[in-house]
Structures are given as C-alpha cells and as structure tokens.
Amino acid sequence: MNTWIAVGLTVLGCYAVKLAGLLVPAGAMERPFVRRLAALLPVALLAALTAQQTFADGHALVLDARAAGLGAAAVALILRAPFLLVVAAAVLVTAGVRALGG
C-alpha cells in the first residue's frame, strides 16, 4: 500500500510539473534566481543519488564492487560513450568484480 502511495504521488507530481511548464506564461518562471535554482537542484540531487546508491548499504557507507562499476561509467562518459554503453559498462564491471570475489 505504501508503495502505491509513493507511486501515485510521484505520478501526479511529475505530470503536474511537466504540464505546468507548457501552460504557464513564460514570464512567471523566468526570474534569474528561480531559473538558476531549477538548473542546480537536479545537479545536487543527481550527485547525491549517485554517491548514495554507490556507497550506501542501508545506513552504512561501504566500498564494494559498485564503486568499480561507477568508475567504469565515469571513464565511458569521459570517452563520450553513448548513454546505453555507460550503463552497460557500470553493470558489467560491477558484475565482474563481484564474480572475482570483490
């Protein structure tokens, strides 16, 4: 039930902001501070999520195979690999390190 609440809220919230962008008159959200904040919020959230989902195990911080996978993804990004290849590199290296007992 809790999961359905989360799914429902996310569906409504995410659709509402998408629609708002298309319906709201352009001037309303064009204040520089608001625009900058909107651009920086995803940077903060994505950075924190990347770190947490790489180094978190419940409430503990750990260094395991995922870190190697993320390293591979970072290298792929620097080499300008396409999106799918970046994800694949992370998955394959993580699996490989785990298979080697890491």
Place this chain on the structure above:
Amino acid sequence: MAQQTALTDTTPDSTDKPDAAVVRDALGVGVAVGLSGFAFGVTSAGSGLGLLQTCALSLLVFTGASQFALVGALAAGGNPYTAAAGAFFLGVRNAFYGLRLSQVLALPRAVRPFAAQWVIDETTAVTLAQPTRRTARIGFTVTGLSLYLLWNLTTLLGALGAKAIGDTRAWGLDAAGPAVFLALLAPMLTTATERAVAGLAVLLGLAALPVLPAGVPVLVAALAAPLALLAEGRRGRRTGPTATDAPEHSKGSGEDR
C-alpha cells in the same frame, strides 16, 4: 546524452536540415535511452515493486531519474512521502524544459496535456537542437514516441526478466541506477558552480546517510543548490561576473537548459 550540451542555444547551422536527418537523430536518442528501460524494470522489480507498479511508473511518470530515485528510496526503506518528494524534486526540471519547448513548438492548447508527458531531458535536447519549428516538432514527436514505446516495452521485459535473472546484484544490475544518474549529471557540470554544488551535495548526502531516515539525506543534499547560489551571489558582488549568472548580471543565456 552528449546531446544535452547542444541545448545552450538553438544552433542555426542549417535552416534547411532535411527531415530524414532529424528523424535519424531523434531515433538514435530514442532507441539508445529507450533500451535502458530494461535496467529500470530489473532494478524496480529487484527493489520489491510489483509488475503493475513498475509498469505504472514507466507509463505514467516517464522521467527516468525520478523513477530510479523512487525505487531506490523505497528499496532503502524510505517512507512513501520522502521517497516521492525526492522523485518530485528531480522532476521539477521538466517544468523549465516545458517553458522553453512551448515557445519553440507553439503547440495548440488542446495538445499540451498529451505532449506534456514527453517533456523530459532527451526530447528537450533533440528539440532545442533543431533549426526550425518544423524540424523541432518532428524531433520532439519522433524522440518522444520512440522513447516512450521502447522505455515501456523494455521496462516490462526487465520486470518480467528480473525473476529469471534471480539475484540482480550478482549481475551488477544494482550499479545501473547510479550509472544512469551519473550519465545525466555529467553534461550538467558545465561551470565551477555546478561542480561545487555536486561536490557539496555528495558530502551532505553521505554525511547525513548514517544518521537520518532513508530518503531524507537526498533532500538534505538538495540544499547544496540554494547554498551555492547564495555563495555565488556574495562572491559575484565582490569580484564581478565570471561564468555564473547571478541576478544582477543576468546574461539571459540558456545555460539552465
């Protein structure tokens, strides 16, 4: 995702870009990103969400970062409200994409509620890179349609396949989520401010992780954005504008994408 850098301006390189070239670009993005719905399906099912819940997210939320964030937060034991809040804040950027797109596409009001569902990173990147309204509309439609169909199909396959795959960790699939985040983040790190925000958010998020309930540390880390803006404003008054965009010296550039 390198296409995102093209968002800084509508590049007027060729105003007579053939439709076929637009379709090819759009399909390239749509297919590549659409296929990664498989990783979402597997991750979501591995996080304990049911098939219906997983597919509902891809059909109705349809913005990958929010979807991965939500299932990650739920898997970590977060309560539904903090989990949804994190997903929502990630989705807010789509409102700003919509602002830009509504000017470029000039959609009839009746179409907007339907087009809204396709207002995401990838469609915005392709659409804003087009030289004319006609090619922008083609780019938006082809990217949106191909990505929507594939993302949902591969989500379904991933969720179904998760059982057959068994332990998703053994296959390294728990690294797919953070890799997606990193791939979305990388093209955003254009100036020192963005990099400072990212660094601060990592520190805040990891420091809060052991002490705060699941889902909350990400929201704490989001504070890095307003903090950096305040610091930037203060520094901007002292040293004048650099690559930043403080209120007093707005360049009106599209670096917010």
